[in-house]
Amino acid sequence: MNKIILKARGQQFEYFCPSNVTLLKAARDQFIPIPTGCIRGGCGMCKVKVLDGKFEQEMIRSHDALSDEELVKGFALACCMKAKGDIEIITIEDYEKVQQESSKSISGRN
Amino acid sequence: MARVMRIGRVELKVLDLEKSVDYYTNVIGLEETGRMGNSVYLKAWDEYDHHSVILTKSNSAGLAHIAFKVETLDDLAYYERKVEEFGCTTTRISKGTRLAEGEAVHFILPTGHHCELYHEIDILGTAVGNLNPHPWPLGKKGIAPHRFDHCLLTGDDLKTVTRFFIEALDFRQSEKITTVDGEELLGSFLFTTNKAHDLAFVKGPDTKLHHAAFHVDSLHDVFKAADLLSMYEVPFDVTPTRHGITRGETIYFFDPSGNRNEAFAGGYIAYPDMPTITWTEDKIGQGIFYHRRELSESFMKALT
Numbered sequence: 001m002n003k004i005i006l007k008a009r010g011q012q013f014e015y016f017c018p019s020n021v022t023l024l025k026a027a028r029d030q031f032i033p034i035p036t037g038c039i040r041g042g043c044g045m046c047k048v049k050v051l052d053g054k055f056e057q058e059m060i061r062s063h064d065a066l067s068d069e070e071l072v073k074g075f076a077l078a079c080c081m082k083a084k085g086d087i088e089i090i091t092i093e094d095y096e097k098v099q100q101e102s103s104k105s106i107s108g109r110n
Numbered sequence: 111m112a113r114v115m116r117i118g119r120v121e122l123k124v125l126d127l128e129k130s131v132d133y134y135t136n137v138i139g140l141e142e143t144g145r146m147g148n149s150v151y152l153k154a155w156d157e158y159d160h161h162s163v164i165l166t167k168s169n170s171a172g173l174a175h176i177a178f179k180v181e182t183l184d185d186l187a188y189y190e191r192k193v194e195e196f197g198c199t200t201t202r203i204s205k206g207t208r209l210a211e212g213e214a215v216h217f218i219l220p221t222g223h224h225c226e227l228y229h230e231i232d233i234l235g236t237a238v239g240n241l242n243p244h245p246w247p248l249g250k251k252g253i254a255p256h257r258f259d260h261c262l263l264t265g266d267d268l269k270t271v272t273r274f275f276i277e278a279l280d281f282r283q284s285e286k287i288t289t290v291d292g293e294e295l296l297g298s299f300l301f302t303t304n305k306a307h308d309l310a311f312v313k314g315p316d317t318k319l320h321h322a323a324f325h326v327d328s329l330h331d332v333f334k335a336a337d338l339l340s341m342y343e344v345p346f347d348v349t350p351t352r353h354g355i356t357r358g359e360t361i362y363f364f365d366p367s368g369n370r371n372e373a374f375a376g377g378y379i380a381y382p383d384m385p386t387i388t389w390t391e392d393k394i395g396q397g398i399f400y401h402r403r404e405l406s407e408s409f410m411k412a413l414t
Contacts, residue, residue, distance in 0.1 A: 037368070038364040038368030038414070039345040041368060042171035043412040045411055
């Protein structure tokens with residue numbers, strides 16, 4: 001069992017996920033409100049940034065949903081990724097909010 | 111008088127071609143009618159043209175193009191001029207570019223989607239033929255819809271795209287969704303046949319596909335489609351319900367590339383003189399899902 005820390009919808013969730021189950025499926029099974037779309041790697045709704053930990057990402061996916069560049073930068077699709085150990089992830093929605101807030105606070109200091 | 115007869119084909123981008131062909135032939139129940147390059151051509155059993163669905167291998171999902179069939183070659187030239195007059199640039203796609211098709215007129219919609227008009231396409235005939243036909247063929251597979259029915263696309267400027275279809279292509283608007291004050295257009299349902307919609311738009315990012323729909327006979331067939339989708343472990347977006355808009359019975363699900371499909375039944379007959387039905391934003395939940403009466407995040411945001 002891998003321990004998952006998920007930041008989503010401005011909250012933090014912790015759950016356990018077996019190595020053969022996707023991070024999205026395990027979250028949904030535990031009623032954790034992870035953004036969910038096509039579950040096929042096509043729409044990109046479940047895109048997350050991996051903050052810490054190792055994972056396996058299904059390579060056949062829409063490059064509009066997850067580009068090669070994003071993959072290199074540690075983004076992944078929760079519907080087609082599996083954890084290889086404990087992992088910490090944040091939804092793209094929350095990640096972008098955090099980025100905006102930190103850029104605001106930097107410009108505020110100037 | 112010139113007429114756009116129907117939405118004749120949809121070309122979908124798919125990630126894994128063979129997996130997609132397996133899904134569209136065995137789960138949806140279309141028939142494969144040919145292959146060319148990275149594309150596979152399919153038709154429903156009750157359609158007579160060579161194909162209505164083209165699956166093309168790509169590294170992203172979504173819509174490659176939609177195309178409307180016009181009644182004659184003269185109509186093709188007529189609408190080519192009308193599209194140009196509206197301000198969209200047209201180009202001719204030559205015969206043989208795709209399998210079994212003649213020339214087509216290509217243009218980009220104000221919402222960024224690729225669209226074509228055509229008249230010529232090979233005819234294969236329906237699976238029951240046209241001499242003393244049985245009502246349906248033996249040995250149908252999967253959901254086995256009668257036909258490809260309509261598409262819902264997303265875009266930013268719905269007023270202009272609506273005006274395009276009405277002014278350039280002689281479509282009519284059966285229903286619309288507006289803000290409560292009626293100022294902004296959030297949804298637009300358009301028809302050129304007597305179906306409640308042949309093509310629809312909802313407010314959202316340009317160039318995206320919301321869904322491609324297939325026509326089945328009845329609510330019972332929608333329910334049976336749901337059974338089949340569970341047997342094949344196809345992910346659902348929405349289980350069987352009714353639309354307020356169009357009054358159709360529906361189920362939504364995703365193809366192997368994440369493109370949303372719908373099995374759609376019923377809906378009223380649309381006449382050219384019908385007044386446009388208006389839904390206001392505060393009742394949109396009921397308009398889209400008549401029973402649940404609220405929208406879902408996946409239905410609103412999952413696009414390809």
